[in-house]
Amino acid sequence: MANVAQPRSQSSVPEGVAGALPASNRSAVRRLWPALTLLAWIAVAALCGCSNEPAPRDTHNAISESGDISSFFYQMLLWLDVAIGAIVIAAWGYALVRFKRATGDDTLPAQNHGDAKLELIWTAIPTVIVIAITVPMLVGVFRLAKRPDQNQQTIEIDVTGKQWWWEFQYKSGTANGLHTANEVHVQAGTAVVMNMTSSDVIHAWWVPRLTGKRDATPGRSYPLYFSAREPGIYDGQCAELCGASHALMGTKLFVHPPAKEVEVEYNGAKVKLDSYETWVKEQLAPAAAPAGADMERGAKLFKDKTCPTCHIVKGLEGAESASPSMTTGPNLTHVGSRMTIAANTLPNTADNLAKWILDPQAVKPGAKMTKIAMTPDEAKAIAAFLTSLK
Amino acid sequence: MSAQLAATDPHEVADAAGHDHGDHGHHAVVENNFMGLPNIKLAMWAFLGSECMFFGSLIGTYFFYHGKALAGPLPQDVFSIGITSISTFLLLMSSLTMALAVDAMKQRNPATARNFLVITALLGATFVGFQVYEFSHFVHLGLKLSTSLFGSTFYVMTGFHGGHVTVGVIWLSMLALLIHKGKLNPAKLPINVEVAGLYWHFVDIVWIVIFTFVYLLEFIQ
Amino acid sequence: MAALSVFDKALEPVYHQEREVKYGLVDWLTTVDHKKIGVLYGVAGLFYLLVGGLEALLFRIQIAKPDQNIFVGDTFNGLVTMHATTMVFMAVMPLIAAFSNYFVPLMIGARDVAFPRMNAFSWWTFCFGSILLNSSLIFAEFPAAGWTGYAPLTTKAMSPSAGIDFWWAGLTMLAISSMVAGVNFVVTILNMRAPGMTLMRVPVLVWMMMVIQFLLAFSFPPVAVGLILLSFDRTFGTVFYEYTMGGDPHLWQHLFWVFGHPEVYVLILPSMGIVSEILPVFARRPLFGQHAVIFSGIFIGFVGFGVWGHHMFTAGMGPIADAVFASTTAIIAIPTGVKIFNWLGTLWGAKMTYPTPMIFALSFIPLFTIGGLSGIMHANAPLDLQQHDSYFVVAHFHYVLVGGALMGLFAGFYFYMPKVTGKLMNEALGKVHFWLFAIGLNLTFWPMHDLGNRGMPRRIYTYPADAGWNFDNLLATSGVFLMAAGTLVFVYNILTSLKNGKAAGRDPWDACTLEWLADSPPKAHNFDFTPIVFSERPLWDHKHTADMAIPVPAAAEEIHMPSYSWKPMWVSGGIVLILVGLLLLHTIPFSWLISVAGGLSIIGSLYAWVTEPV
CATH class of the missing domain: 1.10.287 (Helix Hairpins)
Incomplete structure (x- = not known):
């Protein structure tokens, strides 16, 4: 679009502009700054890539089809973004170097106000791109929301988020009635239905390598479907701010092999994983009776210090029901078989357990577990007893 | 472009903008009125748009929780269409008297306008009185703010409407007083009364929505 | 071709004013002058920018390394909550208010806003509200439920501390302030334009300001209702968010995000407007496709009301709602793209100079593009299930709000300060500020993409050493120090320029729009005469087109100026x-x-x- 005013304006020297721009304008650094900016980005981007830290919670190294769907869209959009970003930033960088005003050039550039055809094109192209990425996305949304086939064997688990731990109640198949905390076990290749809810504030259960997160909302229950492929142990965490110890509300996913035990790598160490059914059988059994005087003392202290008010130990007399609910605190029937305590916060050792029992709030700020007066020795005895509950 | 450049005569430009600025240099404040609306009226429309979102959210909350109360009393147990119909009728009548006040002011008849404003305020105050009675009656029937979702949503929604009526009553009374004392610029009186009227009619309409969808619908099923 | 010196010949208008002007402190407490209120907003915004930045610095120190115990639990959560609340409501929004107050009337050739006392009321309500909110630290402790304040974490049972009470009370005042300001500026822009300034001749910045004023007026009521319900729950025992009584936590999320998403555009659109004003000045040519830029801004404002559900993909709204919100969100990419391409079109074929405001404005383009492109990822609901509440989202919105909104506001500061103070800001210090800040922000926020991909959730005060997040977190924290240093240089630059800056004159940048016609700093009545507008670039055409010179009347105008008032502060x-x-x-x-x-x-x-x- 030609501007009528242009010819007249060519020679004008605008007042004021010269005074505003100091002499340092013409320094070499100033000419190079777009290039320097690009370099700065590349340096930062490269620094991230340079880190050869392992990524045990990589969201794009998925172990389930639903995780793959998220990853697929990431790859797709990443390349699209890189392409668009490269075009925009290249055009921008080129313009900065190419269309710099030469020293002493007081003529005006062409005073065009726009170009209808160009604008139509760069409205149309994004529209086409948006449609092209939206259609597969919609397919993905409904694929992720599809309930597993009713005829197929599924593991159904009611998940309840609590400040600050996870409760898992198995609802189907051989594991029906199994009740555990923080560490959830499933079978490779079997569809899992997790019904998410909460009993206090909103939490979100997230195991990055498995699939996307799902909110656990009090008063609501919403399902998460997945089927994990590879046996292994995967860390996760609450992803919705849920109070003081939000950062310490971890979870672990154990994917067991369907048949015989396998060895998997976890944090650089080899760990043996039983078959899922073996694990279920062990967990459904009542707790072993305390063996020996030390264990009996620990069991007695466990009861004397009122631990069963919140924690049940199936098979231990006087600790089989808790109030106000059976799930005020984690079920400890097989607490010794867990890898970690306090919601994936500490490795499950007798020392750590004793530390936790003695002063829960020192381990987790605001922890709801009551700090009960006892000597370190008593705590150790209780910890030793609990550790024996394999 | 060329049209813009062609319009170089100031009077021509001013006309294109829909105004007569033949004496532009001597205007105290240039009002480039949008759609011919004076500032205060445009402001009231924008404010009422904002209020629509406010009451939309409150009424939306009521319906989001409709039928989800875990404990009684329920709407059917407490609502009395008869009594509420009377108060609704009074509020509707107040819109009429408000319109008469606006009209009187347009005829440059401040005394009549003042009288109608007082009547409108009295009708509004009576409506608020009915609401106070209704609330205390419901509390007597066992419905408190904390009783159930119905109690919470009902009292907060209708309470905020009652609050708006109360603000309106204060506004109209103040306006009537100022007219009576002759404290307002006579040239601006019609627009002041008209804007108060816009607010009053809006509050009235909100009540019609609440009465229809909250009270009457309860008895249709 | 007319020189600007013709404006010096205009006669001072004859004042009609009810009360004598006050001076000193009383003047600042009672002023109804849009420029002084703009300065007050600006000072408050900068102060809170430093406060919010300090809060960020503190919690970034805590998570610079794994397993640290400096700010633990709710102390950390309080810092996180107040950082976001401060930056959104008390830093960026008042800075935007500073620009809209100071420059909207000047840019449309008006003497003041439509309702000067209401404007003062907005300011005092903001001022008192922000003090009330921050006084939580003195009387109780910082609110610690996140700036999103998701119920039921905010209920009395879950957060017994009074911090949340200060939070809802303060935010309610800020909401009132914004709604009133929204109404005021909608009227100002629609009704107070100079003769000849048709809607399509209104500068892009003013257009964007008008869009956000509509957003403020219409999006704040829902969150105000949400806050009222919360306050009733906490104060009068209602059960809106009590799930044991049937209350649904999704209610708050809907009410919050119906406001929250338009709010995002409230934060970014003014910076887009500032960039759209600055690029043409230093490119020395008109904004490419000005109408397309304006209409895309309006379109973003409209569609912005229909996308809030994309904050709730993980909440369990069901696949149909997810699909709808994901699709509407993707549409936002189109007008945003149009804006970016039009800015590039403005640069293409230009003859650019690169003083500090231009550098900041130019950096807005790629930085905002990065934030926008990661936004396209979040619009994809299945992918968002992974990225939601992870550091990837933190990276996204900081590129948009720091790389976008804040860089745009910095550009605006360097560009407009000469008009406000009459002194040019120091160019060398400006460059130092730019480089420290630009490198710092990339160093801080770029690694956060990687952290999100590595599965790090946001708002956690500690993390294990073996999760693979150590290196990125250390990088991110080191960048914050650079940003802090840059900001201090900026503040020093303002102060030193006030004292030693070169006189700016009426029009230091050879600019296009009416505000540069006024003196620097402008007189209380802005213009000696009411300017008449012939085009989108009235001042440019005055300088460059012979028959479009703005006529200077021979006689003095008679004007009425509003008097100072205590009443806004009383209310x-x-x-x-x-x-x-x-x-x-x-x-x-x-x-x-x-x-x-x-x-x-x-x-x-x-x-x-x-x-x-x-």
């Missing part, structure tokens, strides 16, 4: 009393009397307001 004070009475309701007997006194004082002040001559 705001009444609101504070009402809220304080509610906050103390369960602590001090009969404190509801404070609320009643507040209500009565508002009525009295309003009576005085309408009867005082202005």
Whole structure:
């Protein structure tokens, strides 16, 4: 679009502009700054890539089809973004170097106000791109929301988020009635239905390598479907701010092999994983009776210090029901078989357990577990007893 | 472009903008009125748009929780269409008297306008009185703010409407007083009364929505 | 071709003013001048920018390394909450208000806003509200439920501390302030334009300001309702967010995000407007496709009301709602792309110079593009299930809000400060500020993409050493120090330029729009005469097109200027009393009397307001 005013304006020297721009304008650094900016980005981007830290919670190294769907869209959009970003930033960088005003050039550039055809094109192209990425996305949304086939064997688990731990109640198949905390076990290749809810504030259960997160909302229950492929142990965490110890509300996913035990790598160490059914059988059994005087003392202290008010130990007399609910605190029937305590916060050792029992709030700020007066020795005895509950 | 450049005569430009600025240099404040609306009226429309979102959210909350109360009393147990119909009728009548006040002011008849404003305020105050009675009656029937979702949503929604009526009553009374004392610029009186009227009619309409969808619908099923 | 010196020949207008002008402190407390209120907003915004930045610095130190114990649990959560609340409501929004107050009337050739006293009321309500919110640290502790304040974490049972009470009370005042300002500026822009300034000749920045004022007026009521429900739950025992009574936590999320998403555009659109003003000046040519830029801004504003559900993909709304919100969100990419391409079109074929404002404005383009492109990822619901509440989202919105909104506001500062103070800002210090800040922000926020991909959730105060997040977190924290240093250089630059800056003159940048016609700093009445507008670039065409010179009337104008007033502050004070009475309701007997006194004082002040001559 030609501007009528242009010819007249060519020679004008605008007042004021010269005074505003100091002499340092013409320094070499100033000419190079777009290039320097690009370099700065590349340096930062490269620094991230340079880190050869392992990524045990990589969201794009998925172990389930639903995780793959998220990853697929990431790859797709990443390349699209890189392409668009490269075009925009290249055009921008080129313009900065190419269309710099030469020293002493007081003529005006062409005073065009726009170009209808160009604008139509760069409205149309994004529209086409948006449609092209939206259609597969919609397919993905409904694929992720599809309930597993009713005829197929599924593991159904009611998940309840609590400040600050996870409760898992198995609802189907051989594991029906199994009740555990923080560490959830499933079978490779079997569809899992997790019904998410909460009993206090909103939490979100997230195991990055498995699939996307799902909110656990009090008063609501919403399902998460997945089927994990590879046996292994995967860390996760609450992803919705849920109070003081939000950062310490971890979870672990154990994917067991369907048949015989396998060895998997976890944090650089080899760990043996039983078959899922073996694990279920062990967990459904009542707790072993305390063996020996030390264990009996620990069991007695466990009861004397009122631990069963919140924690049940199936098979231990006087600790089989808790109030106000059976799930005020984690079920400890097989607490010794867990890898970690306090919601994936500490490795499950007798020392750590004793530390936790003695002063829960020192381990987790605001922890709801009551700090009960006892000597370190008593705590150790209780910890030793609990550790024996394999 | 060329049209813009062609319009170089100031009077021509001013006309294109829909105004007569033949004496532009001597205007105290240039009002480039949008759609011919004076500032205060445009402001009231924008404010009422904002209020629509406010009451939309409150009424939306009521319906989001409709039928989800875990404990009684329920709407059917407490609502009395008869009594509420009377108060609704009074509020509707107040819109009429408000319109008469606006009209009187347009005829440059401040005394009549003042009288109608007082009547409108009295009708509004009576409506608020009915609401106070209704609330205390419901509390007597066992419905408190904390009783159930119905109690919470009902009292907060209708309470905020009652609050708006109360603000309106204060506004109209103040306006009537100022007219009576002759404290307002006579040239601006019609627009002041008209804007108060816009607010009053809006509050009235909100009540019609609440009465229809909250009270009457309860008895249709 | 007319020189600007013709404006010097204009005669001073003849004043009609009811009351003598006050000086000193009383002037600042009672002013109704949009420029002074703009300065007040600007100073407050910069102050809170430093406060919010300090909060970020503190919690970034805590998570610089794994397993640290400096700010633990709710102390950390409080810092996170206040960082976001401060930056959104008390830093960026008042800075935007500073620009809209100071420059909207100047840019449309008006003497003041439509309702000067209402404008002062907005300011005082903001001022008192922000103090009330921050006083939580003195009287209780910082609110710690996140700036999103997701119920039921905010209920009395889950957060017994009074911090949340200060939070809802403060935010309610900020909401009132914004809604009133929204109404005021909608009227100002629609009704107070200079003769000849048709809607399509309104500068892009003013257009974007108008869009956000509509967003403010229409999006704040839902969150105000959400906050009212919360305050009733906490104060009067209602059960809106009590799930044991059937309450649904999704209610808050809907009410919050119906506001929250338009709010995002409130934060970014003004910076887009500033960039759209600055690029043409230093490219020395008109904005490419000005109408397309304006209409895309309006379109973003409209569609912005229909996308809030994309904040709730993980909440379990069901696949149909997810699909709808994901699709509407993707549409936002189109007008945003149009804007970016038009800015590039402006640069293409230009003859650019690169003073500090231009550098900041130019950096906006790629930085905002990065934020926009990661936004396209979040619009994809299945992918968002992974990225939601992870550091990837933190990276995204900081590129948009720091790389976008804040860089745009910095550009605006360097560009417009000469008009406000009459002094040019120091170019060398400006460059130092730019480089420190630009490198710092990339160093901080770029690694956060990687952290999100590595599965790090946001708002965690500690993390294990073996999760693979150590290196990125250390990088991110080191970048914050660079940003902090840059910001201090910026503040120093403002102060030193005030004292030693070169005189700016009327039009230091050879700019296009009416604000540069006024003196620097402008007189109380802005313009000696009412300018007449012939084009989108009135001042440019005055300088460059012979027959489009802005006519200077030979006679002096007679103008009426509003007088100072105490009443706006009184009314705001009444609101504070009402809220304080509610906050103390369960602590001090009969404190509801404070609320009643507040209500009565508002009525009295309003009576005085309408009867005082202005």
